[in-house]
Each structure stands twice: as structure tokens, then as C-alpha cells.
Amino acid sequence: MTPTTATAHEIAPFRLFDLTVLRTRRLGPSVLRITLGGPGAEGFSGGGRDQSLSILLPRPGQREAVVPAGGGEAWHEKWRALPEGERAVTRSYAVRAQRLRADGSTEVDLDVVLHDAGGPGCRWALAASPGDRLAVLGPTAADNATVRFRPPADTDWVLIRADETALPAAAAALEWLPAGLPARVWLEIPRTEDRQALNTAAKARIRWLVRSEGAVCGVETVRAAELPGGTPYAWIAGEASGVRALHHHLVHERGFGHERVTSSAYWRRGLPEQQA
Numbered sequence: 001m002t003p004t005t006a007t008a009h010e011i012a013p014f015r016l017f018d019l020t021v022l023r024t025r026r027l028g029p030s031v032l033r034i035t036l037g038g039p040g041a042e043g044f045s046g047g048g049r050d051q052s053l054s055i056l057l058p059r060p061g062q063r064e065a066v067v068p069a070g071g072g073e074a075w076h077e078k079w080r081a082l083p084e085g086e087r088a089v090t091r092s093y094a095v096r097a098q099r100l101r102a103d104g105s106t107e108v109d110l111d112v113v114l115h116d117a118g119g120p121g122c123r124w125a126l127a128a129s130p131g132d133r134l135a136v137l138g139p140t141a142a143d144n145a146t147v148r149f150r151p152p153a154d155t156d157w158v159l160i161r162a163d164e165t166a167l168p169a170a171a172a173a174l175e176w177l178p179a180g181l182p183a184r185v186w187l188e189i190p191r192t193e194d195r196q197a198l199n200t201a202a203k204a205r206i207r208w209l210v211r212s213e214g215a216v217c218g219v220e221t222v223r224a225a226e227l228p229g230g231t232p233y234a235w236i237a238g239e240a241s242g243v244r245a246l247h248h249h250l251v252h253e254r255g256f257g258h259e260r261v262t263s264s265a266y267w268r269r270g271l272p273e274q275q276a
């Protein structure tokens with residue numbers, strides 16, 4: 001197992017980037033891939049796994065997002081100090097992939113779920129077209145503090161449970177896992193055509209839970225599963241109530257140590273991200 005270190009976890013570098021939409025591509029009925037880049041991407045340093053960034057969007061009537069300059073820990077404080085009705089709307093997305101091109105330029109992929117409830121993030125993605133500019137608070141170190149997928153060095157096997165919003169992060173985490181590491185993976189998606197080809201060298205058993213096919217997506221699916229022996233590490237992300245229920249199952253019914261379960265509420269039904 002690749003060791004992860006406490007010092008790496010403490011690193012929090014990120015700053016403002018002025019990125020350009022290079023292209024968009026539908027990956028399935030529910031997901032749009034947006035590829036960002038341009039001269040403003042210099043210094044962007046994606047590190048894989050569940051690393052995330054914040055997109056910073058203008059409010060209705062604004063031409064540009066109102067954001068503090070710079071980066072680092074103080075950035076959030078400065079953003080909060082701006083009038084609530086003026087400061088940029090922020091939404092979180094995983095850095096699905098970063099590529100360095102032959103000419104030295106950088107491309108960054110975000111996979112955005114187009115959900116029925118709408119919202120500024122979803123609306124921005126639907127309207128995005130090549131040449132659009134986007135302010136992003138993004139990583140300047142590959143292993144910055146937004147990386148939460150951190151299996152301890154003694155991990156014998158990994159459990160991953162993600163819904164469609166956490167599929168980009170789960171897919172990147174699967175790419176990162178070492179060869180041969182056993183992994184049990186449940187990926188929940190809205191429609192059959194939202195399945196994606198995933199790359200991993202891990203010994204992963206991947207099960208797709210397709211809601212349109214009537215899949216049981218609650219905690220029952222994992223509860224019914226026979227899990228490998230040995231020391232686990234679990235990463236759960238998606239809608240808050242499902243994350244909480246599975247966290248409870250793993251810790252209180254399966255006996256996983258708290259420190260061996262990373263749970264992230266990516267969205268909360270009925271609430272916009274700033275209140276979730």
C-alpha cells in the first residue's frame with residue numbers, strides 16, 4: 001500500500017486561477033465533461049484521487065465573479081468578508097484529471113452532473129462553451145488538503161461507495177490505487193448509459209447501481225455483501241444521508257475503526273451547496 005503521510009495532509013496550498021473552457025463533451029445522459037486550460041492554468045497542480053477545486057461564479061447581473069485575489073488559508077476569510085449578495089457563488093468539483101500537453105500547456109477535466117434540481121453549478125456547466133473564462137480556486141500542490149482519500153499504510157483492502165457526483169473522484173482514486181490491492185466498489189448512477197470505462201491496476205470488483213434499472217442503492221447493498229478479511233479503508237462520498245447511513249453501518253455494525261473511514265457529504269437533498 002502506498003503510504004500517505006500526516007505532513008502531506010497538512011499542506012493546504014491553493015490559489016486563484018483564471019481558466020478558459022477549451023471544450024465540453026457529454027459522457028452520458030447525466031454528466032458533462034468540461035475541459036479547462038489556457039495560459040491561466042500555469043501552476044495548476046492536480047494530484048489525483050478525490051482532490052477538488054472550487055469554481056467561482058458571478059451572481060445574476062454580474063459580468064465577472066467577485067473574488068479576493070491570491071490564495072492560501074486567508075482566501076476563504078477574505079471571501080467571507082465580502083458582502084454576501086456580491087461575492088462569487090462557489091461550487092465544488094473533483095479534479096477528474098490533469099494532463100500536461102506536449103507544448104507544456106495544462107488541461108484539467110471536471111465531470112459535472114446535470115441534475116434536475118438545477119443550481120448555479122449545473123447551469124454554468126450546461127451553458128459553458130469554448131472560450132468562456134472561469135475563476136477557479138485550485139491546487140498549487142499535488143497533495144493539497146482537499147485530498148481526503150488517504151488509505152493508511154497498513155490497508156489490506158479498500159471499500160469505495162460513490163454516487164454520480166462522487167464518481168469522478170472515485171474514478172481518479174481507482175486510477176491511483178496500487179496494483180493488486182483488493183477493492184470493493186459500488187458506484188451509483190442515474191441511467192444505464194452513465195456507466196464509464198474505469199482504469200485501475202487494483203484488484204477491483206466494481207458494481208454499478210443503476211437507479212433507472214431499479215437498483216437498491218441504500219445501505220442494504222453493502223450490508224448484504226461479504227467483505228474481504230484484513231484491515232480495511234473505506235471512502236464514501238455522495239448525497240449526505242446515504243453517506244451518513246453507510247458510515248454508521250461500517251463503524252457500528254461492521255466494526256471499522258472511525259479512522260479507517262473517510263466520509264464526505266458532496267450534496268444534500270433540498271439544499272444548495274453553501275447550506276449543505
Ligand SMILES: Cc1cc2nc3c(=O)[nH]c(=O)nc-3n(C[C@H](O)[C@H](O)[C@H](O)COP(=O)(O)OP(=O)(O)OC[C@H]3O[C@@H](n4cnc5c(N)ncnc54)[C@H](O)[C@@H]3O)c2cc1C
Pocket residue numbers: 052091092093094095110111112113114115116117118119120121122123164165166168169264265266267268269270271272273274
Ligand atoms: C469535495 C466535493 C467534490 C465534488 N465533486 C463533484 C464532481 O466532481 N461532480 C459533480 O457533479 N458534483 C460534485 N460535487 C457535488 C456538487 O458540488 C453539488 O452537487 C452541488 O450542489 C452542485 O451545485 P449546483 O449549483 O448545481 O446545485 P446547488 O445550488 O448546490 O443545489 C440546488 C439544488 O440541487 C440539489 N442538488 C445538488 N446536487 C444534486 C445532484 N447531484 N442530484 C440531485 N440534486 C442535486 C440540491 O439539493 C438543491 O436542492 C462535489 C462536492 C464536494 C463537496
